[in-house]
Amino acid sequence: MTSSSLAALSARALAALIREGGISVLEATEDAIARAQAANPTLNAVLSWETDEALASAAEADNRRRSAKFQADALFGVPLAHKDMFDRTGLIASWGAKIRASVPAAGDATVIARLKNAGAIHFASLAMAEFAFGITGHNYHVGHCRNPHNPAHITGGSSSGPAAAVAAGLVPFALGSDTGGSIRVPSACCGISGIRPTWGLISRAGAMPLAPSLDTIGPLARDVGDLALVLSLLAGADSADATAKAPPADYLDALKTSPKGVRIGVDRALFDRVTPDIARMLEDALGVLKDAGAVEVPITIPDLRELDRYAQLLQFGEASAFHAKWMRERPQDYSDQVRARLQDGFAIPAVDYIQGLRARPLIVQDWLKGPFDQADVLFLPVMNRSIPTLNETDVGGGKEMTKVIGGLLHFTRPLSYLGLPVLALPTAKDSQGLPNGFQLMGRPYAEPTLLSLGSAYQTSVGVPKPQIVSKEA
Amino acid sequence: MLDPKIIAGTLERQGISLPPDRQDQVAAAADRLTTTSHALDERLSLSADIYGFQTLLRQWERR
Numbered sequence: 227m228t229s230s231s232l233a234a235l236s237a238r239a240l241a242a243l244i245r246e247g248g249i250s251v252l253e254a255t256e257d258a259i260a261r262a263q264a265a266n267p268t269l270n271a272v273l274s275w276e277t278d279e280a281l282a283s284a285a286e287a288d289n290r291r292r293s294a295k296f297q298a299d300a301l302f303g304v305p306l307a308h309k310d311m312f313d314r315t316g317l318i319a320s321w322g323a324k325i326r327a328s329v330p331a332a333g334d335a336t337v338i339a340r341l342k343n344a345g346a347i348h349f350a351s352l353a354m355a356e357f358a359f360g361i362t363g364h365n366y367h368v369g370h371c372r373n374p375h376n377p378a379h380i381t382g383g384s385s386s387g388p389a390a391a392v393a394a395g396l397v398p399f400a401l402g403s404d405t406g407g408s409i410r411v412p413s414a415c416c417g418i419s420g421i422r423p424t425w426g427l428i429s430r431a432g433a434m435p436l437a438p439s440l441d442t443i444g445p446l447a448r449d450v451g452d453l454a455l456v457l458s459l460l461a462g463a464d465s466a467d468a469t470a471k472a473p474p475a476d477y478l479d480a481l482k483t484s485p486k487g488v489r490i491g492v493d494r495a496l497f498d499r500v501t502p503d504i505a506r507m508l509e510d511a512l513g514v515l516k517d518a519g520a521v522e523v524p525i526t527i528p529d530l531r532e533l534d535r536y537a538q539l540l541q542f543g544e545a546s547a548f549h550a551k552w553m554r555e556r557p558q559d560y561s562d563q564v565r566a567r568l569q570d571g572f573a574i575p576a577v578d579y580i581q582g583l584r585a586r587p588l589i590v591q592d593w594l595k596g597p598f599d600q601a602d603v604l605f606l607p608v609m610n611r612s613i614p615t616l617n618e619t620d621v622g623g624g625k626e627m628t629k630v631i632g633g634l635l636h637f638t639r640p641l642s643y644l645g646l647p648v649l650a651l652p653t654a655k656d657s658q659g660l661p662n663g664f665q666l667m668g669r670p671y672a673e674p675t676l677l678s679l680g681s682a683y684q685t686s687v688g689v690p691k692p693q694i695v696s697k698e699a
Numbered sequence: 700m701l702d703p704k705i706i707a708g709t710l711e712r713q714g715i716s717l718p719p720d721r722q723d724q725v726a727a728a729a730d731r732l733t734t735t736s737h738a739l740d741e742r743l744s745l746s747a748d749i750y751g752f753q754t755l756l757r758q759w760e761r762r
Contacts (some may be wrong), residue, residue, distance in 0.1 A: 439752075455713060469753065472760060535735040542732075554714040566724075569717055572710045572727035578736035580749060585739045587751035645756055670759035 233395030275394025335432025351385025362402025395692025412661025486519030491601025
C-alpha cells in the first residue's frame with residue numbers, strides 16, 4: 227500500500243490490515259512518523275516526538291504477533307498521537323504552555339492506559355491552545371497550529387493539533403478535550419467528526435483540567451466508526467475519577483442501527499444567526515439526515531446567551547481556581563489572552579459560582595421537558611460563519627476579533643453547561659472551499675443514537691479524504 | 700456597573716494584579732455574570748444542591 231492509501235484508512239481498517247499481515251506494525255509506524263514529519267513544518271500540529279520509543283514498541287509488537295498464542299486487540303499496532311494534556315508515565319505534558327508540572331507523571335492517564343491496552347502505539351504529542359483555554363488554535367508559546375485545508379485559516383481550538391493531524395491523515399483519530407467547544411469547533415474547522423460525550427462517560431483521571439464541571443475527553447476522527455470504537459474502549463467506570471461511573475457499552479452496535487424515525491429537533495431561528503452560506507450548508511446536511519429516515523420536528527431552543535453565562539460562571543471560576551498559584555507567582559508566563567480570561571474568574575464571587583452549579587439540574591430538566599420532549603436529537607450549527615483566518619483572530623484584532631471569537635463559541639459553550647452528548651459532523655465545503663460543521667445533541671447517554679445518525683450521514687456523504695500536506699506545501 | 704476599582708481591589712486581595720486598562724473589562728464581565736446568578740434566585744429552592752446535576756444524568760444511564 228502507498229503512504230497516502232494508509233493515510234486514508236480508519237483505525238479499524240488499519241488494525242485489520244495489520245492483524246491480517248498486510249503490513250507490519252513497524253512499517254505502519256514508520257509510515258505514520260514519516261507522514262507526520264513531512265506535514266509538520268506546514269501544520270505545526272506536533273509538539274513533541276517519541277519516535278524511538280514508538281519504533282521500539284512497534285518492533286516488540288511485531289515479535290509478539292509471531293507467538294502462537296497471540297490475539298490482536300482492537301487497536302493492535304495502530305500508530306496514534308493525542309493532544310498534549312494527558313499524563314504518561316515518566317513524562318511531563320506541555321499543556322501547550324510555558325508553565326508545566328514540576329515532576330514527571332507517575333502513571334498514564336486512564337484514557338491513555340486504555341488505548342495502550344487496546345494495542346495502540348504512541349508516537350507524538352499534539353498541539354493545543356495554552357492550557358486548553360482558547361477556541362481558535364492560536365498558541366503564542368509554541369506557534370499557531372495550521373489548518374490542512376488552508377494554512378492561513380485557524381484549526382479551531384483548543385484541540386488544534388488533533389483536528390489538524392486527523393484531517394491531514396497523520397493519524398486516523400486523536401483524543402482531545404472539550405470544555406466549551408474544544409472538540410466540536412476544531413472538528414468543524416478541519417472538516418472531520420468529533421464527539422463530546424455525556425459528562426462523566428469517560429474518565430478524566432490524569433488529564434489536565436480546565437474546568438472540571440464542564441471538562442470532557444473525546445475523540446476526533448475522519449470516520450464516525452472510529453468514534454464508536456474509541457467510546458467502546460474508553461467509556462466506563464474508573465476508580466481514579468469519581469465522576470466516571472457509566473457502565474461500559476459496545477458503541478459499534480450503534481453503527482448498524484438505522485436512524486429511521488429518529489426525531490431531529492430544528493429551531494429555524496438559529497439559521498438566521500449564521501451567514502447565508504452556512505445556513506445553506508446546514509439545510510443540505512439536514513436533508514441528508516432526513517433522506518436517511520430521520521424526521522424533522524420544529525422546536526424552540528431556549529436562550530443560548532443565558533445558558534452561555536451559566537457556563538462562564540463555572541468555566542471561569544474553576545479555571546481561575548486551578549491557576550491561582552501560578553497567576554500569583556508567574557503571571558508573566560501566560561499569554562496575554564489566557565491571563566485576561568483567568569483574571570475574569572477572580573472577580574466571580576463564590577456565591578455566584580455555586581448558584582451556577584445548583585441551577586444546573588433545573589436547567590437540564592427544562593431542556594429535557596422542553597425541546598427533548600418533542601425531539602430525540604437537536605440539530606444546531608457549530609459556528610455562525612466561515613472559518614476565520616489566523617490574522618482575523620490574532621492579537622490586535624480589536625472589537626472585531628472579540629466578535630469573531632464570540633461567534634465561534636456561540637453555539638458550543640452553552641451546550642457544555644447541560645453535560646449532554648454532542649456529535650459534531652462535517653458539512654460540505656463553503657463557497658471559499660472551507661469545511662464547516664453541525665452539532666447533534668442527545669439526551670444523557672444517548673451516544674448510540676448520535677452515532678447511528680452520524681454513520682447514516684457518513685454513508686451518504688462519504689468519509690472525508692485526508693488533506694495530504696507535504697513539506698513543499 | 701460594578702466599580703472597576705472595587706473589582707481591582709477584590710483581585711488584589713487574592714494576590715492578582717489587574718492593570719488599569721483591564722479593570723473596566725473585568726468589572727463588566729463580573730457585572731454580567733453576577734446579574735445572571737441573581738436571576739436564578741427565584742428558581743433555586745433550598746433543596747437544590749450542587750450534586751443534583753450528576754444525580755440527574757445518572758437517572759438516564761440505563762434507559
